Amino acid sequence: MTHPTSRVRLAGAGDALREQRVAQQRRLHRHRAVNMATLAAAFSLFALYIAWLEVYGAGTVRSDELPMAVAIARGPEQADGVDRAGLVKRGEYLARAGNCMTCHTSDKTRPFAGGVAMGTPFGTIYTPNITPDPDTGIGQWSDAEFLRAMHEGIGKTGERLYPAFPYPSYTKVTERDVFAIRAYLNTIVPVHNTPPANELRFPFNQRWLMLFWNLFNFDEGRFVPDPKQSAEWNRGAYLVDGLAHCGECHTPRNFIQGLASRARFSGAVQAGWHAFNITPDKVSGIGNWNTADVVAYLSNGVAPGRAYAAGPMAKIIEDSTQYLSGEDLRSIAVYLRALPPVRGAEKQPRDTLGTPATAVTALRGAVLSGANGVNGAQLFIANCASCHRWTGEGVGASAPGAYPSLIHNSVTGAADPANLVMVILHGVSRKTQQAEVWMPSFGNQLTDDQIVALSNYVTAQFGYPRSSVSATQVAQLRKQPQ
Structure with a gap:
């Protein structure tokens, strides 16, 4: 039998142990509260920094955005002595190179009126109307607003655009070329058409979240030629990495759908179709293709004995690359064949x-x-x-x-x-x-x-x-x- 004194001592020890546990729990709660407060403060400071950039950073004038360059590129509406017909013709060519038709035309009888469904892991995005219709298109957009959309992914009212619109590539396009494209779009037939609303799941339907996506996946800035490379290589780089945005389909994406830069042009899946590896690897890519093969494929969809275009690539060739000059097509081939080769799982060339x-x-x-x-x-x-x-x-x-x-x-x-x-x-x-x-x-x-x-x-x-x-x-x- 336990002595009464022993029972009292045990009870006292138990009370002390309980108090010790309570004190530890209180310290743990205080520690968690401090951590949460620190995290909230850091997030608030980060949000304030982003807001500051939005207000004060957007006004920075870059080297290719000098007033004279803007005046020359905007055409006769803002500057005298500009060949309007020449500007529009050049804009049409550049719009072809940028493949605007395919992505913004769901009905061939109403070109550029939008409505193309683009499937993503987060839902469906419908492309907008980019005809000069004042109510449902971009007829009331200013040149500056159009430029901001192309270079920064920001819409007319300041809304963040989704990267289904390839502004991470278009940001490399010069102002002069952007304004030429705008001059051409101003001449096409206005179409009154409101595409369906996007069907994105929460929270991906919150456009402000693109602020954080851009931090990790978007580098704003124009193409800078490499003085160590030829003019042909630089022209090909400008088209492939910028205006033609080839990497948007041929580069795999990370878990938040940003381009995986370490595997550029190594192939990816788009709407069920496999956009193949177009690096010069001799097994997985197009390393066995010569310049003539690449030019033939982009011109008519056939690289004899190698490939025949179908699906989205057939549309791109039909609406875009077949209209490019031989010089530009050769430049694309030169640049692609100079890329770092990326080897896939293939053991033998597909062709x-x-x-x-x-x-x-x-x-x-x-x-x-x-x-x-x-x-x-x-x-x-x-x-x-x-x-x-x-x-x-x-x-x-x-x-x-x-x-x-x-x-x-x-x-x-x-x-x-x-x-x-x-x-x-x-x-x-x-x-x-x-x-x-x-x-x-x-x-x-x-x-x-x-x-x-x-x-x-x-x-x-x-x-x-x-x-x-x-x-x-x-x-x-x-x-x-x-």
């Missing part, structure tokens, strides 16, 4: 894979076999062979309007079969000055299982043999807005 089929007669009258009773070879004979030949070798060789070979083709030879599936689902439409290319879509005719069988047969026979796709992947690609 070196595949062999002709030889067993077509064995399929005649054969019983259906394969997954779910679907045979990819039979589907190919029934749907594809009339244009691509049952051997897969195509018709028309390297002519601009040829039916392309599926052998030594960068789409069928890719480890990622997404582009092949997207071509089957949506077909091909590409109109250039050399030819009009069209392939029907099979999305409404073939089931997901049939597309799986067809795609896997094509890649196994004519391209990368270990590439395969599942019905789940096909269903996901089918849902991608185009």
Whole structure:
């Protein structure tokens, strides 16, 4: 039995222990409160700094923004002695180079009226109307407001623009070129059209958050030529990194959708399509392409024996790059071929894979076999062979309007079969000055299982043999807005 005195001592020790624990909890709470207060104070100071930059930093005059340069670039409305027709013509060429048409035209009968749905991991963004309509377009925008949007990603009323509009690239474009583009846009037919509202989830629909995105992903400033490089290289850099914004599609993005600068031009996925590696790596990229290959591809969508444009790239060629001068196209090729090569997971170049089929007669009258009773070879004979030949070798060789070979083709030879599936689902439409290319879509005719069988047969026979796709992947690609 415990002595009463011992019980009193134990009780006292227990009370002391409890008081010690309470004191520790109080110190912990005070420590947390101090940390939270410090964090809040730091955030407040940071917010005040950003606000100060917004008020006082925007007025800084940069070397290419001197009043005389602005007056010359703005055209005859603000300066005498400027060739209005020449300015507009130059602006049209630059708007082509910047691919304004593709992104801002959902209906070809109403060019630049906006409404193109751009899917992002955070929701859908609809491109705005950039016709000179005063109510729904940019007819009431001043030149300074247009310049600020292009260079800083800030809209007419001071709202932050989303980087689906590639201002992180357009910021490199000179003022003179920006005002020439504006002069051209002022001459197009005004279209009264209000695109749908963006469909972004909270908190991504809060534009003020772009302040923080810009801190990590946006460097405002014009292109500076490299004196160590040739004029051709510098022109290519200006187009690729700035006006043509090639990296916006061909560079992977980080978790907040900023461009991953360490993997520039190494490839990325856009709306279900794989924009391939365009660095000069000889296995993963275009290191085996010569200047003529690049120029031909950007001119008519065909690099014979290598690649055939489809999807978003076909639209870019149709609306943009086919109109560029030979000099500019060669400059782009020179710059791309001088980039640091980036090696991917490929073991062999995509355009070196595949062999002709030889067993077509064995399929005649054969019983259906394969997954779910679907045979990819039979589907190919029934749907594809009339244009691509049952051997897969195509018709028309390297002519601009040829039916392309599926052998030594960068789409069928890719480890990622997404582009092949997207071509089957949506077909091909590409109109250039050399030819009009069209392939029907099979999305409404073939089931997901049939597309799986067809795609896997094509890649196994004519391209990368270990590439395969599942019905789940096909269903996901089918849902991608185009």
